[in-house]
């Protein structure tokens with residue numbers, strides 16, 4: 001049994017554990033299934049592009065996207081996400097991500113997903129890839145189990161990721177300040193700045209510059225080679 005004193009390693013999902021943005025894969029899936037229109041898909045893709053560049057008011061974008069799911073059953077959306085994840089995403093775990101997860105698990109560390117994606121995806125990904133927990137957004141449902149279109153604040157993005165990770169650690173034990181955090185995006189700078197071991201994975205150009213300046217290790221997880229050596233430093 002792992003105690004509350006076992007070290008924590010946090011992992012971003014999109015463009016870190018997997019090389020793709022899973023939001024984009026989801027939008028494509030929803031478009032194919034006819035759940036959203038071409039226009040809605042195009043708008044969502046634009047948001048995702050701006051999000052990747054950290055140029056977006058994510059709060060507003062998320063609220064608009066979630067409005068589309070107002071009245072949808074929480075459990076139905078969970079089931080639909082699980083089928084999609086197992087078919088379209090599960091096999092995309094990067095080789096270096098697998099090596100890093102295995103290394104942390106072998107040290108007895110707890111691996112926690114820290115993602116701006118949905119709770120449905122975070123939960124199924126955590127089970128599938130053998131992590132110990134997850135921190136994500138939370139969508140509000142009413143007493144009948146239908147989504148209200150609201151999202152719990154703070155959104156699990158930027159400084160909100162740190163707030164939510166701290167909350168998870170307070171509940172499950174462990175220290176964010178002493179943890180590892182693996183991510184690709186400059187939007188995760190607030191969390192990178194509070195952890196003891198920031199680790200940068202296939203970063204966006206702006207984060208690459210920041211990481212080089214601060215001497216943060218930069219990893220390439222497209223192959224398993226070397227992933228562990230850098231985790232360990």
Ligand SMILES: [Mg+2]
Pocket residue numbers: 012013014015016183184185
């Ligand atoms: Mg990311």
